Amino acid sequence: MNAETIKSLVSIFLAAILTENYILNKFLGICPFLGVSKKLNTAVGMSVAVTAVMVISTAVTWPIYTYILTPAGLTYLQTIVFILIIAALVQLIEIILRKFIPSLYNALGIYLPLITTNCAVLGVTMLVIEKGAADPTFGYVQALVNAFGSGIGFLVAMVLFAGVRERLEFCDIPKSLRGLPITLVAASLVAVSFLGFSGLVDGLLGA
Amino acid sequence: MAKEKKTLWQEFSKGIVKENPVLRLVLGTCATLAVSTAAGNAIGMGLATTFVLVCSNAVISLLRNVIPDRVRIPAYITIIAGFVTIVQMFIKAFSPQLDSALGIFLPLIVVNCIILGRAEMFANKNRILPSILDGLGMGIGFTATLLLMGIIRELLGAGTIFDIPVLSGFMDPIIIFILPPGGFFVFGMLIALANKLSGEGKAPEEMGCSGCPLAASCSKLKEKEAAKK
Numbered sequence: 001m002n003a004e005t006i007k008s009l010v011s012i013f014l015a016a017i018l019t020e021n022y023i024l025n026k027f028l029g030i031c032p033f034l035g036v037s038k039k040l041n042t043a044v045g046m047s048v049a050v051t052a053v054m055v056i057s058t059a060v061t062w063p064i065y066t067y068i069l070t071p072a073g074l075t076y077l078q079t080i081v082f083i084l085i086i087a088a089l090v091q092l093i094e095i096i097l098r099k100f101i102p103s104l105y106n107a108l109g110i111y112l113p114l115i116t117t118n119c120a121v122l123g124v125t126m127l128v129i130e131k132g133a134a135d136p137t138f139g140y141v142q143a144l145v146n147a148f149g150s151g152i153g154f155l156v157a158m159v160l161f162a163g164v165r166e167r168l169e170f171c172d173i174p175k176s177l178r179g180l181p182i183t184l185v186a187a188s189l190v191a192v193s194f195l196g197f198s199g200l201v202d203g204l205l206g207a
Numbered sequence: 208m209a210k211e212k213k214t215l216w217q218e219f220s221k222g223i224v225k226e227n228p229v230l231r232l233v234l235g236t237c238a239t240l241a242v243s244t245a246a247g248n249a250i251g252m253g254l255a256t257t258f259v260l261v262c263s264n265a266v267i268s269l270l271r272n273v274i275p276d277r278v279r280i281p282a283y284i285t286i287i288a289g290f291v292t293i294v295q296m297f298i299k300a301f302s303p304q305l306d307s308a309l310g311i312f313l314p315l316i317v318v319n320c321i322i323l324g325r326a327e328m329f330a331n332k333n334r335i336l337p338s339i340l341d342g343l344g345m346g347i348g349f350t351a352t353l354l355l356m357g358i359i360r361e362l363l364g365a366g367t368i369f370d371i372p373v374l375s376g377f378m379d380p381i382i383i384f385i386l387p388p389g390g391f392f393v394f395g396m397l398i399a400l401a402n403k404l405s406g407e408g409k410a411p412e413e414m415g416c417s418g419c420p421l422a423a424s425c426s427k428l429k430e431k432e433a434a435k436k
Contacts, residue, residue: 027241080288184395191388
């Protein structure tokens, strides 16, 4: 692996966290973002589970798409195949964790069934296929790095936002804005701060 | 007969205002935020989702006595994914422009919680006609909300409505409204307005596991509840 490849991997990783943040720039995974970001520890637990499922799903769906669906001319089945793979994988991970690592299962198990219908997971598996089609140098390793970076970006956004929400608890908020509306306005301000990262990755690595 | 007609009408109309899926039930937020940058995209996405919702509600309602309870979620997802693929191929063939504008959010209709939520909450308990009407009402409610958000964001962010310039010369567009932060902000304000107009002034239901359409099938949640008792 030469320096050029490593540089491109680092830039993919950073871009996935900051400039292409799944929650704040792409609107993927908003439900868990609003739902479980109330406390820091649940936010971290959910994000770790999402990251793991993202990487494992990408590791499985990419070869299936490239080596089975594309040669067979069945690419239009992408949606059905991917969602079923993700649903099956989540079930499998849940069973394995429950059997072999009960302590981890107790910490993360509650989030696993919710992840099946998390659009961030299906989103990442499809976006890396799209990127791979657009750029021939974007291969399996790049796809995995991108999936991992997206998961970390999810974690960063969740943790930052959990901090903002804990502050909101003590504010005097107008009646009709209480609950979800003020949370969304706060999310809007966090998203503004992430706009500041645009162009950062290219500038850093001199691409 | 008259009474039955009235209840069917209620199944249809509840989705549009009283139980609006986006503003009152807060389902399908990802698609709502991402696609509402322009009014045209909003209508395309709304109609595509409505089609999938009506068809999947109808099929799931017909099969409700056939599908075993334990595997119903995978079965629903397969049915929904089938209809999403149909819509995807249709839009790719007839409106490639809309296809590229909606991008990844077209296949992501599969995981739109409105559809799985209605299957779980309504279609698997009701007959086919009410299920179709429920899907149609929810779909129209979803489309109307998307359109409203699309108009607001396109007008303020680009100064146009359906790509027709409206504000040119009057004010400069506020670009942030078509960027992600504007989406969150407009959505928050619309929910606040819906709360205010619904008159009760009560805060919307708390999100989280209680609002999740999969809560009923979540084994871990059940264990937790059992432990509490």
